[in-house]
Amino acid sequence: AEPYRVKTTSTHLRTFFRFAFQTGLIKANLALTIPSIAQRYGARLRRFLTPEQVAMLLAAVRSDTPRGRRNYAMVLLMARLGLRAPEVIAMCMDDIDWRASEIIVRGKGKRHDRLPMPEEVGRALADYIRRDRTTTFREVFVTERAPHRPFQDSQLLNTILIEAFAKTGLKPPAPYVGSHVLRHSLATQLVRRGASLDEIANLLRHRSRASTLI
16 A cells, blocks of 8 residues: 555544543553554655656647736746745736846735746746736736736636646646646755755745645
8 A cells, every 4th residue: 555545544543542542432542552654755755747747738738829828827937936826816017026037926924925037937927918918907817808807716727737637638646736736846856956945945935844844
């Protein structure tokens, strides 16, 4: 059995025996006899996409249409900078510092972080904004149809990724397809390139080291 499933089973058994002992169903605490299943750090790096697979998804999203340019820019932000879907949707025009090549990310808990903007991401954003974005709203990404409003939630990005997986024939590495798939893939590739946990934490804007370890 896979380590994750074995660990889940042992956890359930300990919970059951602990309950049985506390309620008097059994006289001995058998939970203490269930061994803990060690899960190696490397074994947890399974739910990710290879750089080639990420490239396939990006190619599936990209097209020479207003929708394709917009969707490509959004997915690229997640793939290259590890942005969460809500952070992409919340991005405003004032959050892009073209001269400094930086992006302000409106993260959790009203936290704002500045991230360097890779040339590839800058080109995708400029292409979409210059050619397709027509709106009075300050949000960068808006609907295709007038009055070109900002998106109410980030479910759109999950749908885009699901459609891209279906188009490429790739199997999602996790049951739930969302921005975390690309965040985890980015972090995994950084680990393989020798990046430190602190460097990864800074890019993904983790407050807790435990989040980076996961």
